Amino acid sequence: MAAIAISGLVKTYGKQNAVDNLTANITKGRITGFLGPNGAGKSTTLRCLVGLSAPTSGTALIYDKPYRDLDNPLSKVGTVLDSRGFHSALTGKQNLRVVAAAAGIPDSRVDEVLEMVELKDAAGKRMKIYSLGMKQRLALAGAILGDPEILILDEPANGLDPAGIAWLRKFLRRLAEGGRTILVSSHQLAEMQNTVDDVIIINKGKLIASGSMKEVIGDGSLEDAFLALTGGEL
Amino acid sequence: MGALLKSEWRKLIYARAHWGLLIGAILVAGLGTAVSPVILDNPDSGFGLGLEQTQSVDAVYANAISGYFFAIIIGIMLMSGEFRHGTAVATFLTAPKRGTVLATKLAIAAIGGMLVMVIATAAGLTAGWIALSFFPDAASPTNEVFINTLLAAVVSGAILGIVGVALGTLVRNQMLAITGALIYLFVIDPILLALAPDAGKYLPVGLITAMLALDIDAPEFGIDTSAYLPPLTATLVLLGYGAVFATLAIATSLRRDIE
Ligand SMILES: Nc1ncnc2c1ncn2[C@@H]1O[C@H](COP(=O)(O)OP(=O)(O)OP(=O)(O)O)[C@@H](O)[C@H]1O
Numbered sequence: 001m002a003a004i005a006i007s008g009l010v011k012t013y014g015k016q017n018a019v020d021n022l023t024a025n026i027t028k029g030r031i032t033g034f035l036g037p038n039g040a041g042k043s044t045t046l047r048c049l050v051g052l053s054a055p056t057s058g059t060a061l062i063y064d065k066p067y068r069d070l071d072n073p074l075s076k077v078g079t080v081l082d083s084r085g086f087h088s089a090l091t092g093k094q095n096l097r098v099v100a101a102a103a104g105i106p107d108s109r110v111d112e113v114l115e116m117v118e119l120k121d122a123a124g125k126r127m128k129i130y131s132l133g134m135k136q137r138l139a140l141a142g143a144i145l146g147d148p149e150i151l152i153l154d155e156p157a158n159g160l161d162p163a164g165i166a167w168l169r170k171f172l173r174r175l176a177e178g179g180r181t182i183l184v185s186s187h188q189l190a191e192m193q194n195t196v197d198d199v200i201i202i203n204k205g206k207l208i209a210s211g212s213m214k215e216v217i218g219d220g221s222l223e224d225a226f227l228a229l230t231g232g233e234l
Numbered sequence: 235m236g237a238l239l240k241s242e243w244r245k246l247i248y249a250r251a252h253w254g255l256l257i258g259a260i261l262v263a264g265l266g267t268a269v270s271p272v273i274l275d276n277p278d279s280g281f282g283l284g285l286e287q288t289q290s291v292d293a294v295y296a297n298a299i300s301g302y303f304f305a306i307i308i309g310i311m312l313m314s315g316e317f318r319h320g321t322a323v324a325t326f327l328t329a330p331k332r333g334t335v336l337a338t339k340l341a342i343a344a345i346g347g348m349l350v351m352v353i354a355t356a357a358g359l360t361a362g363w364i365a366l367s368f369f370p371d372a373a374s375p376t377n378e379v380f381i382n383t384l385l386a387a388v389v390s391g392a393i394l395g396i397v398g399v400a401l402g403t404l405v406r407n408q409m410l411a412i413t414g415a416l417i418y419l420f421v422i423d424p425i426l427l428a429l430a431p432d433a434g435k436y437l438p439v440g441l442i443t444a445m446l447a448l449d450i451d452a453p454e455f456g457i458d459t460s461a462y463l464p465p466l467t468a469t470l471v472l473l474g475y476g477a478v479f480a481t482l483a484i485a486t487s488l489r490r491d492i493e
Pocket residue numbers: 013018036037038039040041042043044045
């Protein structure tokens with residue numbers, strides 16, 4: 001069963017098609033890597049999926065519904081986008097408490113997720129002094145606040161140091177073991193090759209490959225396949 | 235809706251900027267009432283009333299309301315701040331029905347505007363009382379002036395907070411919305427009022443003045459309430475402005491993509 005169904009999705013900015021007739025299904029209970037060069041339209045697709053951007057045409061559905069029609073969406077879908085949605089003058093904990101209140105989640109869960117992303121010590125500090133990696137951890141904490149079945153992560157490794165990336169790998173594995181569906185975009189191909197089950201590759205807004213990791217890369221590496229498919233090889 | 239209200243309440247009290255606005259409103263109200271006895275008592279100031287008249291003592295206390303524009307700014311900040319700080323992303327991911335979020339913001343802005351105005355006005359009344367105690371010849375105020383001023387604070391705080399949110403939704407750019415509102419209120423509207431006094435009473439400043447009227451008819455201070463709409467009518471017309479802004483915002487800015 002498809003947890004996420006993207007069908008004929010088009011998003012136009014001015015004359016440019018940032019997403020160009022994209023159709024793809026994300027299978028329930030699997031980790032799907034969403035790949036493509038800079039400007040391929042990954043973030044735009046994910047924004048349409050969570051209802052922040054309106055598609056020019058086509059649909060992007062979660063459990064057969066537009067995100068807007070999910071009731072209490074945070075309990076079903078956790079999202080990390082490239083813009084994180086936190087107020088820099090508030091502390092990390094305050095930011096999460098604002099979100100928790102809106103979703104009817106108890107404050108004790110805020111402390112719990114802060115501990116899970118190893119931000120307990122910085123929780124009482126204002127966001128403006130957070131490093132990039134700390135902001136990213138807080139965003140991940142926000143995504144799991146509602147203990148959702150689906151995670152949509154736009155470059156979650158962004159800003160993480162090697163230890164942070166190793167931590168993220170374990171973190172995602174643990175989430176996936178619970179049967180969750182994870183859609184994750186990334187440029188870290190070696191990392192993705194070891195982590196994800198399925199792959200969707202887009203370029204210039206168009207789908208160029210999709211399927212299981214094995215189907216897409218054959219005997220080579222994900223990097224080789226990616227560069228060959230996107231015309232990025234030297 | 236209850237959960238959203240709690241979330242919006244937290245946004246209101248967590249942000250230091252909002253506390254700064256409260257302090258600003260207290261200062262403006264306090265200074266307004268503390269300074270006006272000095273001006274009124276000065277025979278050269280041209281007002282020619284003197285503090286021996288009940289009317290002018292009432293006018294001193296009525297100045298306690300003068301921080302009203304802070305209620306508009308709070309309203310503007312509650313919504314445009316979401317776009318300025320990027321928190322709109324988290325807000326609309328959590329509550330994707332944008333109209334519901336707007337409705338909650340309108341409610342919280344009404345409460346926040348009301349609280350700010352009541353606290354600032356109470357501070358202003360106290361400052362006026364202290365200032366007047368230095369003028370032994372000052373008349374006693376009428377019995378109603380305190381309750382009327384506080385009532386005006388409650389109503390104007392709620393209404394102006396609502397108008398502010400509607401404005402801040404329509405104009406997502408916070409600096410533009412705030413400076414635009416202040417320039418309009420203190421420069422453009424008074425000019426329009428001078429150019430077309432008949433139409434002027436339907437413009438925001440005329441309506442705000444009428445809403446705050448307090449039955450003080452004192453042309454000497456430029457408060458000629460007989461020329462304005464009755465307070466209740468003015469309040470409703472102001473709410474009408476808020477409704478128009480909010481409806482325009484729902485049809486335009488609230489539909490746009492959230493970055
Ligand atoms: N708000 C916008 N207005 C105009 N153009 C936009 C907007 N957002 C994205 N674009 C354009 O749409 C295209 C796709 O951008 P998008 O951010 O989706 O790419 P991406 O695949 O996420 O890239 P990256 O890997 O660099 O994050 C780009 O050409 C970008 O310039």
